[in-house]
Amino acid sequence: MNGQEHTEDPRDPGTTPAEATSGPAGQGPLAGFRIGITAARKVEEQIALLERRGAETVWGPALSTDPNVVDDASLRAATDEVLAAPVDLFLATTGIGLRTWFDRAEAWGMLDKLVGHLEQAQILARGPKSVGALRRRGLRELWAPESESFDDVLGFLRGRDLTGQRIVVQEHGQSLSMVAHALRRQGATVTTVSVYRVRAVDDPGPLFGLIEEIAAYRVDAVTFTAAPAVAALMEAAGSVGRRDDVVSAFQADVVAVCVGPVTAAAFEMYGVPTMFPDRSRLGAMIKQLEVELPSRRAGLSIDLATGQQLLLHGDDVLLDGAEVKLSPAPAAVLQELVAQPGNVVSRPALLAALPSGTAGSEHAVEMAVARLRSALGTKSIQTVVKRGYRLAVDR
Structure with a gap:
């Protein structure tokens, strides 16, 4: 699979992720996210x-x-094509792809012939999983990049004169036709082996x-x-x-x-x-x-003039360690006020920050501020006449 650095193992048939769409938030470094x-x-x-x-x-x-759908007939035909002529260079891209190919070859009674054919070639492997799949069948790689990036495998070959070289490329879920074209421009004859396709x-x-x-x-x-x-x-x-x-x-x-x-x-x-x-x-x-x-998303800690500590962490609001539940409108007002602690934020600016669907008037701002004061304490939000509101902080 193109880019599948982490090869996932299939789930047991019939299993579904418990609470997968909304797992419970708990304690830990990712709490609140x-x-x-x-x-x-x-x-x-x-x-x-x-x-x-x-x-x-x-x-x-x-x-x-x-997702890894194998077309058995196509893979068998590609294997026959690989075996039809000597291979100078073999590019191995994924462990799961190699294991699948070798397992199918074994089922066809062709494994020894395929392995013997490929061991005559120089082998470049994308990463440790493809290396492991090769060595499991007795094949040894010439080189593999520490980055585990296929681009670095291609970089190893870039600029070389590959005239007359026959290269076999094991594809990984998506077509590597552009890679094949690039190698052909360097003079190589290229055969691609599509082990599976992503669904x-x-x-x-x-x-x-x-x-x-x-x-x-x-x-x-x-x-x-x-x-x-x-x-x-x-x-x-x-x-x-x-x-x-x-x-x-x-x-x-x-x-x-x-x-x-x-x-x-x-x-x-x-x-x-x-x-x-x-x-x-x-x-x-x-x-x-x-x-x-x-x-x-580091938690923002603010010391209020009331002597309390306000902590914002993700969507969580804590006042002296106790969670404060806010509806969207007062939460939006709080976000604007904490962005400029101690400074005045105008009513129009607060109105613009209110969620869509909120009544578009300054009365909506007053209602949101009132609810915020109810949650944090009346002295936590100060009114500045004819100007707006500010968060009362301990300076």
């Missing part, structure tokens, strides 16, 4: 890892739970729901474990006229969290910044998320 998940498989593990750290999860799978999610409803959450900034981050999931989410967002909104959200406050650089590269065409760990593994991605997300 909502995180979207696009993975189709091994999703229970990811949800558990996030909820164990206090996060609330929103699941919207972008790909099928069984779209069967029921796109949850994905559309996640798209709405992203566009409305109701999630703090979204995780991606495969580049095709990025493409699938953007395609789905475009189909409902939400692609620009999703891109804007990712460019602003919603963090796109990727399992590795290949998945992250899928966002480059959209100008979306991403976060990914040094090691392309699910656990490393979650660990980085628990460290960096709170620092990006």
Whole structure:
């Protein structure tokens, strides 16, 4: 699969993620954060890892739970083509693809012939999982990049004169036809082996729901474990006229969290910044998320003139450690006031910050301020006559 640095194991048949669409927020470094998940498989593990750290999860799978569809006849024909002539260079891209290919060859009674044929070639492997699949069948790689990036494999060959070289490229879920064309421009004869193709999610409803959450900034981050999931989410967002909104959200406050650089590269065409760990593994991605997300959304602590401490962490509001529940209008007013603690914020500015659907008058601001004072204490919000309101802070 293109960009699938973390190969997910299929879920047990018939299982569904418990509380997958709205897991309970608990205690931990991610408490108060909502995180979207696009993975189709091994999703229970990811949800558990996030909820164990206090996060609330929103699941919207972008790909099928069984996305790797193998066309047996096509794979057999591609194998025959590989065996038809000596191979000078073999590019191995994914562990799951290699294992599937070798397993099918074994079922056809062709494994020894295929392995013997490939061991005469120089082998470049994208990462440790493809290396492991090769060595399991007695094959040894010439070189593999530390980055686990297929671009670096191609960089190893870029600029070389490959005239007369026969190269076999194992594809990984999506076509590598452009790679084949680039290698042919260097003089090589290229054969691609498509082991499997990625399949779209069967029921796109949850994905559309996640798209709405992203566009409305109701999630703090979204995780991606495969580049095709990025493409699938953007395609789905475009189909409902939400692609620009999703891109804007990712460019602003919603963090796109990727399992590795290949998945992250899928966002480059959209100008979306991403976060990914040094090691392309699910656990490393979650660990980085628990460290960096709170620092990006660090809790804002303000000492009020009343002697109380106000703490904002994500969507949570705490007053002297006690949670304060606010409806959207007073919450919007509070966000404007804490952005300029101790300074006056005008009524028109507060009115503009109120959620859509709120009555468009200064009376709506007065009602929101009244509710905010009821929640935080009457002396916490000061009225400045003919000017507006300010948060009373301890200077």
